[in-house]
Amino acid sequence: MNEELFERAQRSIPGGVNSPVRAFGSVGGTPRFLVRAAGPYVVDSEGAEYVDLVASWGPAILGHAHPEVVRAVQRAAEQGLSFGASTPAETELAELIIERVAAAGTRPVERVRLVSTGTEATMTAIRLARGATGRDLLVKFSGHYHGHSDALLAEAGSGVATLALPGSAGVPAAVAANTLVLPYNDVAAVEAAFAEHGDSIAAVILEAAAANMGVVPPAPGFNAEVHRIAREHGALVILDEVLTGFRVGGAGWWGLENSDGAEYTPDLFTFGKVVGGGMPLAALGGRAEVMELLAPRGPVYQAGTLSGNPVAVAAGLTTLRLADDAVYSHLDATADRIADAVSAALSLEGVAHGIQRAGSLFSVVFGDAPAPTDYAAVKRQEAWRYPPFFHAMLRQGVSLPPSVYEAWFVTAAHDDAALQRIDAALPHAARAAAEAVAPE
Ligand SMILES: *Cc1c(COP(=O)(O)O)cnc(C)c1O
DSSP: OHHHHHHHHHHHSGGGOSSGGGGOTTTOSOOOOEEEEEBTEEEETTSOEEEESSGGGTTOTTOBTOHHHHHHHHHHHHTOSOOSSOOHHHHHHHHHHHHHSOBTTBOOOOEEEEESSHHHHHHHHHHHHHHHHOOOEEEEETTOOOOSOGGGOTTOOHHHHHTTOSSOTTOOHHHHTTEEEEOTTOHHHHHHHHHHHGGGEEEEEEESSBOSSSOBOOOTTHHHHHHHHHHHTTOEEEEEETTTTTTSSTTHHHHHHTTTSOSOOOSEEEEOGGGGTTSSOEEEEEOHHHHTTBTTTSSBOOOOTTTTOHHHHHHHHHHHHHOOHHHHHHHHHHHHHHHHHHHHHHHHTTOOEEEEEETTEEEEEESSSOOOOSHHHHHTSOGGGHHHHHHHHHHTTEEOOSSTTSOBOOOTTOOHHHHHHHHHHHHHHHHHHHHOOOOO
Protein backbone atom coordinates (compact mmCIF):
# COMPACT_ATOMS: atom_id res chain seq x y z
CA MET A 1 0.00 0.00 0.00
CA ASN A 2 2.71 2.54 0.98
CA GLU A 3 4.45 1.60 -2.24
CA GLU A 4 1.36 2.17 -4.44
CA LEU A 5 0.44 5.35 -2.60
CA PHE A 6 3.94 6.75 -3.20
CA GLU A 7 3.81 5.79 -6.89
CA ARG A 8 0.47 7.49 -7.24
CA ALA A 9 1.49 10.58 -5.25
CA GLN A 10 4.48 11.14 -7.53
CA ARG A 11 2.17 11.47 -10.51
CA SER A 12 0.37 14.48 -9.00
CA ILE A 13 2.77 15.92 -6.40
CA PRO A 14 6.45 16.76 -7.13
CA GLY A 15 8.47 13.96 -5.55
CA GLY A 16 5.24 12.65 -4.05
CA VAL A 17 5.60 14.89 -0.99
CA ASN A 18 4.63 18.32 0.26
CA SER A 19 7.89 18.84 2.16
CA PRO A 20 11.15 17.33 0.85
CA VAL A 21 12.46 15.37 3.88
CA ARG A 22 9.33 13.21 3.84
CA ALA A 23 10.48 11.57 0.60
CA PHE A 24 13.13 9.48 2.44
CA GLY A 25 15.74 10.85 0.00
CA SER A 26 18.62 10.49 2.45
CA VAL A 27 17.68 7.07 3.85
CA GLY A 28 16.25 5.49 0.70
CA GLY A 29 13.18 3.27 0.50
CA THR A 30 9.50 4.09 0.48
CA PRO A 31 8.04 6.67 2.84
CA ARG A 32 5.23 5.47 5.08
CA PHE A 33 1.88 7.06 4.33
CA LEU A 34 0.31 7.75 7.70
CA VAL A 35 -3.40 7.49 8.32
CA ARG A 36 -3.73 8.15 12.06
CA ALA A 37 -1.82 8.74 15.24
CA ALA A 38 -2.48 8.57 18.96
CA GLY A 39 -0.17 9.22 21.91
CA PRO A 40 3.36 8.07 21.04
CA TYR A 41 2.23 6.02 18.02
CA VAL A 42 1.59 6.59 14.33
CA VAL A 43 -0.13 4.10 12.02
CA ASP A 44 0.56 3.73 8.30
CA SER A 45 -1.65 2.83 5.36
CA GLU A 46 -0.92 -0.88 5.87
CA GLY A 47 -2.02 -0.78 9.50
CA ALA A 48 1.55 -0.99 10.84
CA GLU A 49 2.04 0.90 14.10
CA TYR A 50 5.27 2.72 14.96
CA VAL A 51 6.58 4.37 18.09
CA ASP A 52 7.07 7.88 16.74
CA LEU A 53 10.16 9.97 17.44
CA VAL A 54 9.29 12.65 14.89
CA ALA A 55 6.20 14.07 16.61
CA SER A 56 5.32 16.05 13.48
CA TRP A 57 8.79 17.67 13.86
CA GLY A 58 7.92 18.92 17.30
CA PRO A 59 4.33 20.11 17.61
CA ALA A 60 2.97 16.89 19.14
CA ILE A 61 4.55 17.67 22.51
CA LEU A 62 1.66 16.11 24.45
CA GLY A 63 1.56 13.07 22.16
CA HIS A 64 -0.55 12.74 19.03
CA ALA A 65 -4.24 13.61 19.09
CA HIS A 66 -4.32 14.50 22.77
CA PRO A 67 -8.02 14.17 23.70
CA GLU A 68 -8.28 17.65 25.24
CA VAL A 69 -6.63 19.29 22.25
CA VAL A 70 -8.87 17.39 19.86
CA ARG A 71 -11.97 18.43 21.85
CA ALA A 72 -10.88 22.08 21.81
CA VAL A 73 -10.38 21.89 18.05
CA GLN A 74 -13.78 20.26 17.54
CA ARG A 75 -15.51 22.88 19.67
CA ALA A 76 -13.78 25.69 17.79
CA ALA A 77 -14.59 24.13 14.40
CA GLU A 78 -18.26 23.94 15.29
CA GLN A 79 -18.25 27.71 15.83
CA GLY A 80 -16.77 28.41 12.41
CA LEU A 81 -13.54 27.50 10.65
CA SER A 82 -12.31 30.97 9.79
CA PHE A 83 -13.70 34.48 10.08
CA GLY A 84 -10.96 36.71 8.73
CA ALA A 85 -11.71 38.93 11.71
CA SER A 86 -10.47 39.31 15.27
CA THR A 87 -11.41 36.72 17.88
CA PRO A 88 -11.20 36.76 21.70
CA ALA A 89 -9.08 33.59 21.75
CA GLU A 90 -6.22 35.02 19.70
CA THR A 91 -5.63 37.66 22.38
CA GLU A 92 -5.59 34.91 25.01
CA LEU A 93 -2.91 33.08 23.04
CA ALA A 94 -0.84 36.26 22.63
CA GLU A 95 -1.14 36.90 26.38
CA LEU A 96 -0.12 33.36 27.20
CA ILE A 97 2.97 33.61 24.97
CA ILE A 98 3.94 36.90 26.62
CA GLU A 99 3.48 35.37 30.07
CA ARG A 100 5.36 32.14 29.33
CA VAL A 101 8.46 33.67 27.78
CA ALA A 102 9.73 34.90 31.12
CA ALA A 103 12.98 34.35 33.00
CA ALA A 104 14.56 36.02 36.00
CA GLY A 105 11.77 38.57 36.21
CA THR A 106 11.99 39.77 32.62
CA ARG A 107 9.43 39.35 29.84
CA PRO A 108 11.13 40.18 26.55
CA VAL A 109 8.00 39.47 24.49
CA GLU A 110 5.73 42.49 24.83
CA ARG A 111 3.69 42.15 21.64
CA VAL A 112 2.85 39.12 19.52
CA ARG A 113 1.60 38.67 16.00
CA LEU A 114 0.16 35.34 14.92
CA VAL A 115 0.95 33.95 11.48
CA SER A 116 0.48 30.52 9.92
CA THR A 117 4.00 29.09 9.49
CA GLY A 118 7.46 29.45 10.96
CA THR A 119 8.65 30.63 7.55
CA GLU A 120 6.27 33.58 7.73
CA ALA A 121 7.36 34.37 11.26
CA THR A 122 11.08 34.61 10.38
CA MET A 123 10.38 36.39 7.10
CA THR A 124 8.34 39.02 8.90
CA ALA A 125 10.87 39.36 11.73
CA ILE A 126 13.55 40.14 9.15
CA ARG A 127 11.38 42.70 7.40
CA LEU A 128 10.72 44.30 10.78
CA ALA A 129 14.42 44.41 11.63
CA ARG A 130 15.15 46.01 8.28
CA GLY A 131 12.31 48.46 8.76
CA ALA A 132 13.50 49.31 12.27
CA THR A 133 17.14 49.87 11.31
CA GLY A 134 16.89 51.09 7.73
CA ARG A 135 19.63 48.57 6.89
CA ASP A 136 19.59 45.62 4.48
CA LEU A 137 22.17 43.03 5.51
CA LEU A 138 21.28 39.94 7.44
CA VAL A 139 23.65 37.65 9.31
CA LYS A 140 22.80 33.97 9.66
CA PHE A 141 24.75 30.89 10.65
CA SER A 142 25.66 27.98 8.45
CA GLY A 143 23.43 24.98 9.13
CA HIS A 144 20.69 27.05 10.78
CA TYR A 145 17.28 26.67 9.21
CA HIS A 146 14.75 29.47 9.35
CA GLY A 147 12.18 28.35 6.83
CA HIS A 148 12.18 28.58 3.06
CA SER A 149 12.02 32.29 2.29
CA ASP A 150 14.59 33.54 -0.24
CA ALA A 151 16.88 35.41 2.12
CA LEU A 152 17.15 32.48 4.53
CA LEU A 153 17.88 29.50 2.33
CA ALA A 154 21.65 29.97 2.23
CA GLU A 155 23.37 26.99 3.91
CA ALA A 156 20.17 26.14 5.68
CA GLY A 157 20.75 22.75 7.27
CA SER A 158 18.66 19.60 7.19
CA GLY A 159 16.38 19.85 4.18
CA VAL A 160 19.07 21.21 1.93
CA ALA A 161 21.78 19.10 3.61
CA THR A 162 19.73 16.02 2.90
CA LEU A 163 19.47 16.98 -0.75
CA ALA A 164 23.16 17.95 -0.80
CA LEU A 165 22.28 21.34 -2.27
CA PRO A 166 24.25 24.46 -1.37
CA GLY A 167 21.05 26.48 -1.20
CA SER A 168 18.25 26.68 -3.68
CA ALA A 169 17.77 27.50 -7.32
CA GLY A 170 15.40 30.39 -7.87
CA VAL A 171 16.86 32.69 -5.24
CA PRO A 172 17.97 35.93 -6.91
CA ALA A 173 21.67 36.65 -6.48
CA ALA A 174 20.74 40.12 -5.27
CA VAL A 175 18.71 38.62 -2.43
CA ALA A 176 21.38 36.09 -1.48
CA ALA A 177 23.95 38.89 -1.52
CA ASN A 178 22.15 40.50 1.41
CA THR A 179 22.69 37.43 3.58
CA LEU A 180 26.05 36.90 5.27
CA VAL A 181 26.52 33.28 6.33
CA LEU A 182 28.91 32.69 9.21
CA PRO A 183 30.21 29.51 10.87
CA TYR A 184 28.22 28.67 14.01
CA ASN A 185 29.73 29.02 17.48
CA ASP A 186 32.49 31.22 16.12
CA VAL A 187 32.49 34.53 18.01
CA ALA A 188 35.54 35.76 16.10
CA ALA A 189 33.66 35.36 12.80
CA VAL A 190 30.79 37.46 14.20
CA GLU A 191 33.24 40.13 15.37
CA ALA A 192 34.91 40.16 11.94
CA ALA A 193 31.61 40.41 10.03
CA PHE A 194 30.51 43.35 12.16
CA ALA A 195 33.91 45.01 11.95
CA GLU A 196 33.56 44.99 8.17
CA HIS A 197 29.82 45.53 7.63
CA GLY A 198 28.58 46.75 11.03
CA ASP A 199 26.85 49.85 9.69
CA SER A 200 24.82 47.87 7.15
CA ILE A 201 23.69 44.89 9.23
CA ALA A 202 20.01 45.02 10.15
CA ALA A 203 19.91 41.84 12.20
CA VAL A 204 21.44 38.57 13.20
CA ILE A 205 19.05 35.65 13.06
CA LEU A 206 19.96 32.41 14.81
CA GLU A 207 18.34 29.28 16.08
CA ALA A 208 18.26 29.53 19.87
CA ALA A 209 19.91 26.09 19.83
CA ALA A 210 20.58 24.66 16.39
CA ALA A 211 18.48 21.57 15.73
CA ASN A 212 18.12 21.46 11.96
CA MET A 213 21.58 19.99 11.23
CA GLY A 214 21.10 17.40 13.89
CA VAL A 215 21.34 19.00 17.31
CA VAL A 216 24.22 21.41 17.85
CA PRO A 217 23.80 23.47 21.01
CA PRO A 218 25.32 26.94 21.25
CA ALA A 219 28.65 26.99 23.09
CA PRO A 220 28.21 28.46 26.58
CA GLY A 221 28.05 32.23 26.21
CA PHE A 222 27.77 32.20 22.41
CA ASN A 223 24.21 33.53 22.23
CA ALA A 224 25.06 36.28 24.73
CA GLU A 225 28.16 37.28 22.74
CA VAL A 226 26.15 37.51 19.52
CA HIS A 227 23.72 39.84 21.29
CA ARG A 228 26.51 41.96 22.71
CA ILE A 229 28.24 42.40 19.34
CA ALA A 230 25.01 43.09 17.44
CA ARG A 231 23.94 45.65 20.03
CA GLU A 232 27.29 47.45 19.84
CA HIS A 233 26.65 47.99 16.15
CA GLY A 234 22.97 48.91 16.38
CA ALA A 235 21.75 45.65 14.82
CA LEU A 236 18.81 43.65 16.15
CA VAL A 237 18.86 40.00 17.17
CA ILE A 238 16.12 37.62 16.09
CA LEU A 239 16.13 34.48 18.22
CA ASP A 240 14.48 31.75 16.19
CA GLU A 241 12.66 29.51 18.66
CA VAL A 242 10.31 27.99 16.07
CA LEU A 243 11.65 24.57 17.01
CA THR A 244 12.90 25.07 20.59
CA GLY A 245 10.14 27.40 21.82
CA PHE A 246 7.74 25.74 24.29
CA ARG A 247 9.55 22.44 23.59
CA VAL A 248 12.79 22.49 25.58
CA GLY A 249 10.96 24.35 28.37
CA GLY A 250 8.04 26.70 29.00
CA ALA A 251 10.19 29.72 28.17
CA GLY A 252 12.10 27.99 25.38
CA TRP A 253 15.86 27.81 25.05
CA TRP A 254 16.12 31.49 26.01
CA GLY A 255 14.38 30.62 29.28
CA LEU A 256 16.83 27.78 29.97
CA GLU A 257 19.89 29.94 29.33
CA ASN A 258 18.62 32.95 31.26
CA SER A 259 16.95 31.36 34.27
CA ASP A 260 19.61 32.74 36.65
CA GLY A 261 19.42 36.29 35.34
CA ALA A 262 18.89 37.68 31.87
CA GLU A 263 22.26 37.35 30.17
CA TYR A 264 20.85 38.46 26.85
CA THR A 265 17.55 39.81 25.59
CA PRO A 266 16.58 39.26 21.96
CA ASP A 267 14.72 42.04 20.16
CA LEU A 268 12.48 39.56 18.39
CA PHE A 269 11.55 35.93 18.87
CA THR A 270 9.94 33.58 16.38
CA PHE A 271 7.78 30.64 17.41
CA GLY A 272 6.10 27.83 15.52
CA LYS A 273 5.66 24.07 15.81
CA VAL A 274 4.56 23.55 19.47
CA VAL A 275 2.79 26.94 19.62
CA GLY A 276 0.21 25.65 17.12
CA GLY A 277 -0.25 22.27 18.77
CA GLY A 278 -0.21 20.54 15.38
CA MET A 279 -2.23 23.13 13.46
CA PRO A 280 -0.77 25.70 11.04
CA LEU A 281 0.06 28.49 13.45
CA ALA A 282 3.24 30.38 14.28
CA ALA A 283 4.10 33.71 15.87
CA LEU A 284 6.63 36.45 16.18
CA GLY A 285 7.00 38.59 19.24
CA GLY A 286 9.34 40.98 20.94
CA ARG A 287 9.92 44.49 22.17
CA ALA A 288 6.86 46.71 21.83
CA GLU A 289 8.89 49.47 20.19
CA VAL A 290 9.91 47.13 17.35
CA MET A 291 6.69 45.15 17.08
CA GLU A 292 4.58 48.32 16.88
CA LEU A 293 6.29 49.09 13.56
CA LEU A 294 4.03 46.42 12.03
CA ALA A 295 1.00 47.52 10.04
CA PRO A 296 -1.55 48.87 10.89
CA ARG A 297 0.43 50.77 13.56
CA GLY A 298 3.62 51.19 11.61
CA PRO A 299 5.08 51.14 8.12
CA VAL A 300 6.17 47.46 7.95
CA TYR A 301 3.53 45.52 6.08
CA GLN A 302 2.41 42.02 7.01
CA ALA A 303 -0.96 40.30 6.74
CA GLY A 304 -2.63 36.89 6.46
CA THR A 305 -6.08 35.64 5.47
CA LEU A 306 -5.77 32.74 7.91
CA SER A 307 -3.63 34.49 10.56
CA GLY A 308 -4.97 33.75 14.03
CA ASN A 309 -7.25 31.09 12.59
CA PRO A 310 -9.68 30.15 15.38
CA VAL A 311 -9.27 26.39 15.04
CA ALA A 312 -5.47 26.65 15.06
CA VAL A 313 -5.58 29.06 18.02
CA ALA A 314 -7.72 26.56 19.96
CA ALA A 315 -5.12 23.84 19.37
CA GLY A 316 -2.24 26.13 20.36
CA LEU A 317 -3.90 27.52 23.47
CA THR A 318 -4.91 24.11 24.77
CA THR A 319 -1.49 22.63 24.04
CA LEU A 320 0.38 25.44 25.81
CA ARG A 321 -1.95 25.30 28.80
CA LEU A 322 -1.37 21.57 29.17
CA ALA A 323 2.41 21.87 28.74
CA ASP A 324 3.27 22.28 32.40
CA ASP A 325 6.44 21.55 34.39
CA ALA A 326 5.50 17.88 34.68
CA VAL A 327 5.39 17.61 30.88
CA TYR A 328 8.84 19.18 30.51
CA SER A 329 10.32 16.94 33.22
CA HIS A 330 8.88 13.93 31.45
CA LEU A 331 10.37 15.04 28.12
CA ASP A 332 13.81 15.51 29.72
CA ALA A 333 13.71 12.13 31.46
CA THR A 334 12.45 10.39 28.33
CA ALA A 335 15.17 11.96 26.19
CA ASP A 336 17.81 10.85 28.75
CA ARG A 337 16.44 7.34 28.74
CA ILE A 338 16.30 6.96 24.94
CA ALA A 339 19.64 8.67 24.33
CA ASP A 340 21.32 6.38 26.89
CA ALA A 341 19.73 3.29 25.34
CA VAL A 342 20.80 4.29 21.82
CA SER A 343 24.32 5.02 23.00
CA ALA A 344 24.60 1.72 24.92
CA ALA A 345 23.35 -0.29 21.93
CA LEU A 346 25.78 1.40 19.51
CA SER A 347 28.69 0.99 21.93
CA LEU A 348 27.95 -2.69 22.34
CA GLU A 349 28.38 -3.09 18.58
CA GLY A 350 31.51 -0.95 18.57
CA VAL A 351 29.93 1.86 16.55
CA ALA A 352 31.75 5.12 17.28
CA HIS A 353 29.19 7.86 17.86
CA GLY A 354 28.20 10.82 19.96
CA ILE A 355 24.87 12.03 21.29
CA GLN A 356 24.18 15.73 20.73
CA ARG A 357 21.79 17.34 23.19
CA ALA A 358 19.91 20.61 23.63
CA GLY A 359 17.39 20.18 26.42
CA SER A 360 15.09 17.31 25.47
CA LEU A 361 16.18 17.52 21.84
CA PHE A 362 18.87 15.09 20.76
CA SER A 363 20.42 13.43 17.75
CA VAL A 364 23.11 10.86 17.04
CA VAL A 365 26.30 11.72 15.23
CA PHE A 366 28.28 8.81 13.79
CA GLY A 367 32.06 8.57 13.85
CA ASP A 368 34.78 9.21 16.41
CA ALA A 369 35.40 12.92 15.82
CA PRO A 370 34.78 15.16 18.83
CA ALA A 371 31.27 16.57 19.30
CA PRO A 372 30.64 18.85 16.31
CA THR A 373 30.04 22.51 17.08
CA ASP A 374 29.30 23.69 13.54
CA TYR A 375 27.86 22.59 10.21
CA ALA A 376 31.19 21.68 8.60
CA ALA A 377 31.98 19.29 11.46
CA VAL A 378 28.46 17.81 11.41
CA LYS A 379 28.85 17.00 7.72
CA ARG A 380 32.13 15.15 8.31
CA GLN A 381 30.35 12.39 10.26
CA GLU A 382 29.84 8.82 9.00
CA ALA A 383 26.34 9.71 7.80
CA TRP A 384 26.19 6.47 5.77
CA ARG A 385 25.69 4.51 8.98
CA TYR A 386 22.30 6.12 9.53
CA PRO A 387 20.14 4.69 6.68
CA PRO A 388 20.59 1.03 7.73
CA PHE A 389 20.09 2.02 11.39
CA PHE A 390 16.95 3.97 10.48
CA HIS A 391 15.46 1.15 8.39
CA ALA A 392 16.19 -1.51 11.02
CA MET A 393 14.31 0.63 13.56
CA LEU A 394 11.45 1.19 11.12
CA ARG A 395 11.10 -2.52 10.35
CA GLN A 396 10.80 -3.13 14.07
CA GLY A 397 8.15 -0.49 14.55
CA VAL A 398 10.07 2.64 15.52
CA SER A 399 9.82 5.74 13.34
CA LEU A 400 12.90 7.98 13.49
CA PRO A 401 13.48 11.19 11.53
CA PRO A 402 14.37 10.11 7.96
CA SER A 403 17.68 11.99 7.98
CA VAL A 404 20.71 11.99 10.26
CA TYR A 405 20.56 15.80 10.08
CA GLU A 406 17.34 16.04 12.09
CA ALA A 407 16.59 16.12 15.80
CA TRP A 408 14.64 13.35 17.51
CA PHE A 409 11.47 14.43 19.30
CA VAL A 410 9.90 12.84 22.37
CA THR A 411 6.44 13.54 23.73
CA ALA A 412 4.64 13.48 27.07
CA ALA A 413 2.89 10.32 25.85
CA HIS A 414 6.05 8.24 25.50
CA ASP A 415 5.47 5.75 28.31
CA ASP A 416 7.23 2.56 29.42
CA ALA A 417 5.53 0.45 26.77
CA ALA A 418 6.75 2.77 24.02
CA LEU A 419 10.26 2.94 25.48
CA GLN A 420 10.45 -0.84 25.76
CA ARG A 421 9.65 -1.13 22.08
CA ILE A 422 12.49 1.22 21.30
CA ASP A 423 14.84 -0.77 23.57
CA ALA A 424 13.84 -4.01 21.86
CA ALA A 425 14.56 -2.58 18.40
CA LEU A 426 17.94 -1.07 19.18
CA PRO A 427 20.24 -4.13 19.15
CA HIS A 428 19.37 -5.02 15.52
CA ALA A 429 19.61 -1.40 14.44
CA ALA A 430 23.00 -0.97 16.12
CA ARG A 431 24.19 -4.13 14.36
CA ALA A 432 23.00 -2.71 11.04
CA ALA A 433 24.91 0.52 11.72
CA ALA A 434 28.02 -1.51 12.58
CA GLU A 435 27.77 -3.50 9.35
CA ALA A 436 27.13 -0.43 7.17
CA VAL A 437 29.65 -0.03 4.38
CA ALA A 438 31.21 3.34 3.60
CA PRO A 439 30.44 4.58 0.09
CA GLU A 440 33.38 4.58 -2.35
C1 LIG B 1 10.66 24.48 11.27
C2 LIG B 1 11.47 25.70 11.42
C3 LIG B 1 11.18 26.88 10.72
C4 LIG B 1 10.13 26.94 9.63
O1 LIG B 1 8.85 26.69 10.10
P1 LIG B 1 7.73 26.19 9.05
O2 LIG B 1 6.49 26.18 9.88
O3 LIG B 1 8.16 24.85 8.59
O4 LIG B 1 7.67 27.19 7.96
C5 LIG B 1 11.90 28.01 11.01
N1 LIG B 1 12.86 27.99 11.94
C6 LIG B 1 13.18 26.87 12.62
C7 LIG B 1 14.26 26.92 13.65
C8 LIG B 1 12.51 25.69 12.37
O5 LIG B 1 12.86 24.58 13.01
